[in-house]
Amino acid sequence: xxxxxxxFQGDQHKxxxxxxxxxxxxxxxxxxxxxxxxxxKMMANFGSSVEQIEWVVTGYMIAFAISMPxxxxxxxxxxxxxxxxxxxxxxxFGSALCGLAWDQDSxxxxxxxxxxxxxxxMPTGLTLASEAFPPQERGMAMGTWSIGxxxxxxxxxxxxxxxxxxxxxxxxxxxxxPVGGVALLAAFWILSPxxxxxxxxxxxxxxxxxxxxxxxxxxIALAQG
Numbered sequence: 001x002x003x004x005x006x007x008f009q010g011d012q013h014k015x016x017x018x019x020x021x022x023x024x025x026x027x028x029x030x031x032x033x034x035x036x037x038x039x040x041k042m043m044a045n046f047g048s049s050v051e052q053i054e055w056v057v058t059g060y061m062i063a064f065a066i067s068m069p070x071x072x073x074x075x076x077x078x079x080x081x082x083x084x085x086x087x088x089x090x091x092x093f094g095s096a097l098c099g100l101a102w103d104q105d106s107x108x109x110x111x112x113x114x115x116x117x118x119x120x121x122m123p124t125g126l127t128l129a130s131e132a133f134p135p136q137e138r139g140m141a142m143g144t145w146s147i148g149x150x151x152x153x154x155x156x157x158x159x160x161x162x163x164x165x166x167x168x169x170x171x172x173x174x175x176x177x178p179v180g181g182v183a184l185l186a187a188f189w190i191l192s193p194x195x196x197x198x199x200x201x202x203x204x205x206x207x208x209x210x211x212x213x214x215x216x217x218x219x220i221a222l223a224q225g
Contacts, residue, residue, distance in 0.1 A: 016190040017132040018141055021125035022148040023183040024088055027176055028118035029149055031095070032060065033156030038169040045169065046104045055108045058223040063112040065219060066212045067119030075124065076200035080131075081191040084124040085184060091117030092180035099173040114173075128191065 035057060043053045074083045094114025101107035126145070133141040163171045 013190070013192075014132040014137075014141075016186075018129050018144060020183060020186045020190055021129045022145055023179065023186065024084070024121045025125050025145065026148045026152050027179050027183065028091065028121050029152035030156050030159075031091075031114070031118065031172075031176060032057075032064070033153045034160035034163075034172050035060070037157050037160035038164045038172050041164050041169040042104070042107070046107075048104045052104055054223065056104070056111055058220065059108045060111045060115040060118075061223070062216050062219050063115035064119040065215050067116045068123050069211060070208060071120050071123045073200065073203050074120075075127070079193055080124055080128055081187070081193050083120060084128060084191065085187050087117045087120030087124060088180055088184045088187065089117070090114075091121060092177055092184070093117070095173040095176035095180070099170040 039053050039056065042048065042056065043050070046053070071083060078086075091114055094110055094112075094117055097110035098107060098114060101110055126142075129141050129145055130138055159175075160172050163169075163175065
């Protein structure tokens with residue numbers, strides 16, 4: 001079977017990888033900012049208090065941070081391409097569920113699913129971009145990536161405000177679906193499967209659980225404080 005990425009080699013390939021990574025990262029960062037604008041509409045829709053609806057943001061932030069360390073082990077088992085694409089699929093799936101949420105609890109749960117996908121996209125995407133460029137060009141590649149990372153927070157409030165006022169607060173989640181679909185198709189076509197260094201290491205469940213508890217407690221304390 002012919003690998004689709006074999007049609008996209010050489011100098012074009014590394015820039016194609018970077019474009020895919022920027023699209024995925026932009027989507028994940030944008031969603032974390034665009035939701036803040038819609039919180040008042042969500043409160044009115046679900047009859048929630050400020051403290052309750054804040055978990056839409058806090059839950060996403062916690063799940064996003066916790067999911068990132070585990071991507072190192074997942075890469076060793078499945079490879080970067082599969083993990084990155086799985087993150088895109090999970091993020092889009094969570095976005096669709098968020099748009100269908102029927103109460104605040106379901107929305108918070110679906111945001112956690114979305115965050116796990118987003119937390120998988122970010123580290124694997126940066127690794128993909130770093131490995132696609134030679135060492136002397138990685139600074140330029142990361143600088144180009146950072147442009148998209150900086151644009152997303154600036155676009156988020158404007159785009160979120162427009163969608164909430166003109167369409168619905170649910171549309172801020174549905175807008176991820178076409179963008180994620182484009183990123184997924186591009187990833188399938190452009191990204192190389194990658195080579196595994198050897199058998200994966202044993203997953204450190206105790207260490208991961210301890211780190212997760214610390215991150216969750218720390219972020220909850222910051223959010224509530």
